[in-house]
Amino acid sequence: MLLSGMAGAISQEEHESHHPEQYGKASQDAGGGMMGMMGMMGMMGGKGGMMGGKGGMMGGGMDGMMEKMGAPKPKDLYPSLMNLPELTPEKREEVRKQADERVGSGTALMGKGLDSLSKGAAREDHAAMQEAISVIQEGLAQLDSGLAARRALAEGKAPRNVALQWFKREMNLLPPAAATSDHAFGGSVFHALTILILGTFAAVMIWMYFFKMRRASALLKELGSPGAVAPAAVQAQAPVAQPQAPAVKSAPPAEPPEFPAMRSRTEPVEKWSGKLRVCRIFDETPDVKTFRLAAENDVALPFTYYPGQFATLTIEIDGKKVKRSYTIASTPTQLHYCALTVKREDQGLVSRYLHDNIKEGDLIEVSGPNGKFTFTGEEASSIVLIAGGVGITPMMSAIRYLTDIGWHGEIYLLYCCRTTHDFIYRAELEQLQQRNPNLNVFATMTRAEGTVWMGLKGRFSAEIISYLVPEIDKRRAHVCGPPAMMGAMVGMLKELGVPDDLIKTEAFGPAKKPAEKAPPAEIPVPADAPAVNFTKSGKSTQLPPDQTVLEAAESIGVEIDNSCLSGQCGLCKVKLCKGQVSMECDDALSDEDKATGLILACQAKATENLEVEA
Structure with missing residues (x-):
């Protein structure tokens, strides 16, 4: 049985064909085939045979031989x-x-x-x-x-x-x-x-x-x-032969397509606060830097915002926490970071700290977004942006957003700065203007002497603005810059017939610095001075006529967020539960804010008792 199985596996002729010099003579012997078979069995059988134990040719050496021949290793x-x-x-x-x-x-x-x-x-x-x-x-x-x-x-x-x-x-x-x-x-x-x-x-x-x-x-x-048109992927x-897919037969529109409203896609969330990571720092000019802030661990930002809104930074300097607000200069279409462009002011506590101490990888406490100085393309069919110095940051956010979404309305930027070295975003604006025919950029230098500048010089006048922007009285205008510049520009726009409701302003710093006051201990408080009760903290104090709600709160350790102290940023909004107040500036309050009883603590003063939710 063993021999028959072996014969079925390999014939004598086949074996002899591989070794003619060895079997040429033995094959004539009647017993040669049997002896050859037994020899083959011996090679395949015992511990020293070809397929036998570890010492055999097909035992210990099988792996190497089969690997060379391209066959898998034996099991x-x-x-x-x-x-x-x-x-x-x-x-x-x-x-x-x-x-x-x-x-x-x-x-x-x-x-x-x-x-x-x-x-x-x-x-x-x-x-x-x-x-x-x-x-x-x-x-x-x-x-x-x-x-x-x-x-x-x-x-x-x-x-x-x-x-x-x-x-x-x-x-x-x-x-x-x-x-x-x-x-x-x-x-x-x-x-x-x-x-x-x-x-x-x-x-x-x-x-x-x-x-x-x-x-x-x-x-x-x-x-x-x-x-309806199915998405391309679908x-x-x-x-x-899908019957539900209608045939799309529409000619190209004669007019530019209307871009969908921003709030239908990216409605800003409720106010967010937390830490963001400084992922990149750029030098825009010798004294202006851009800080890109990203989520600490995630890819996307934890909040959304409108172009022109600002964020508030809380920085600990010499053991004391200080808050400052800066406009977000990036576009809301950039979901992975927000960018703050900050000018280093010699007397600016936070701006100096950011320029001199903050480095890439640092974490910064941020809250926001805030602010109403926004433009998304829904509010008007064209926009005139007038900026001075670092006041260009909210304008740049709007320009980046409008060009990103392919907005077809006319965009005019009128920018005034000292020299070409102070021209923030110059290279980017030149590129954007080349790629977007509806973007018109006009810049003027107030100190152009000694520099290579072939554009406008000096400050904008009503005549120049009227020449650069046709039919300006029918366009919406946003103005941002130093207080003096803003005041002059608003007067020119009104002179050119721009309605008050089409003029929007925002100061990038305190519009009016608070007057120097004597320490609270030295101010005599009238006996009949009204009182202010802070309901959340359970504290109360007297409120002299010349003191704001914010100052009264700070005198007894009640914390109310604040930044600009000029009524522009709206960070100090609190709810007035009882009483009446007067405010020198309430620009940061919307009609809805006023209807719900919100006041600006940095501006609110009173001659009667108050109850404030703080």
């Missing part, structure tokens, strides 16, 4: 099976367990590979799909070796034939078609598993296709009106 079960007839029951049980483990691990690997292949195909990740195929192949190899070992143990005969057939198959020595029944059983299992795997893969692909088609159909149904996935 470790086959050397153990070579001595199957002599194995003890304990050794047989050990081999059976190894075979079972091999079958289990192979099945698990194929399952894992199929799952990875399905996921990779869904997202068209070809690298992942290739890796999944390698895992499936490894699983098949392990399953094949385990099944072969089980077969040898179950039949209890010709284990060497099983090993030899495996070796010839791995070395591509078998004929194209299997002629013996020994191949039929193993081959059918392998083929069945292959067909099962391919069938499963095909089923998964078909299911994913119909799932995408069903989802595309549902999205098309939700588009609304018959004239149209690309939808089948040609």
Whole structure:
């Protein structure tokens, strides 16, 4: 039986054809074939044979030889099976367990590979799909070796034939078609598993296709009106014969398309406070820097804002926390950071600290956004932006936003600064003007002598503004800069016929510095002075006629956020629960704020008792 199995595996003629010089004479002997077969069996059998133990050619040296020939390494079960007839029951049980483990691990690997292949195909990740195929192949190899070992143990005969057939198959020595029944059983299992795997893969692909088609159909149904246009991604996935997808037949619009309202997409959230990370610092001019602030750990900012709003920084300097507000110069379309452009003032406590001490990577406490000095393109069909010095920052936020969204209204920027060295954002504005024909930038230098400047010189006048901006009386105007410059510009705009409700202003610093006052202990308080009660803190104090609610609060340790002290920023808004106040400036209050009882603590004064929510 052993000889017949061996003869079925390899013929005498085949062996002689490989070694003619050795078997040319012996083949004539009637017993030569038998002796050759027995010699072959000896090489394949014992501990020193070709396929035997660790010292055999196909035992210890098999790995290296097969790696050079491009074949996979032999499975470790086959050397153990070579001595199957002599194995003890304990050794047989050990081999059976190894075979079972091999079958289990192979099945698990194929399952894992199929799952990875399905996921990779869904997202068209070809690298992942290739890796999944390698895992499936490894699983098949392990399953094949385990099944072969089980077969040898179950039949209890010709284990060497099983090993030899495996070796010839791995070395591509078998004929194209299997002629013996020994191949039929193993081959059918392998083929069945292959067909099962391919069938499963095909089923998964078909299911994913119909799932995408069903989802595309549902999205098309939700588009609304018959004239609605499906998004490009949905149209690309939808089948040609989809009845829900209406044909789009619309001629190009004669007029520029109307851009959707900003508040319909990015309505600013409630006020946010927390720490932001300084991700980049740029020098705009010798004394102006831009600080980009990003989320501490996330990619996107934790808040949204309108172009022209400001944020308030809280900086600890010499053990004392100081707050200052700075306009956000970046565009709300940039979701990953906000940019604050700050000029270093010789007497500016916070600005000097930012320029001299803050470095990239530092964390800064920020709150906001705040402010009403905004323009999103919804408020008017054109905009005139007039700025002086660092007052260009809110204008730049609006320009960046309007050009980002492709707004088609006319934009005029009239910018005044001292010299070309003080021209903030000059390079960016030149590029934006080249790419946006509706952006008109006019700059003038007040100290142009000795510099290379061929533009306007001096300050803007009503005649120059009227010449640069046609029909200015019909346009909305925003003015930001030093108080004196703002006052002069507002007068010119009114002279040119611009209505008051189309003129918006904002000072980038205190519009009016608070007058020097004697220390509270030295101010005599009238006996009949009204009192102010702070309901949240449970504290109260007298309120002299010339003292603001904010000053009264600070005198007894009640904290109210504040920054500009001029009624411009609106950071000190508090609710008035009882009483009446007067305010010299209430620009930071909207009509809605006033209707709900909000006042500016830095401006509010009273001659009667008050109750304030603070």
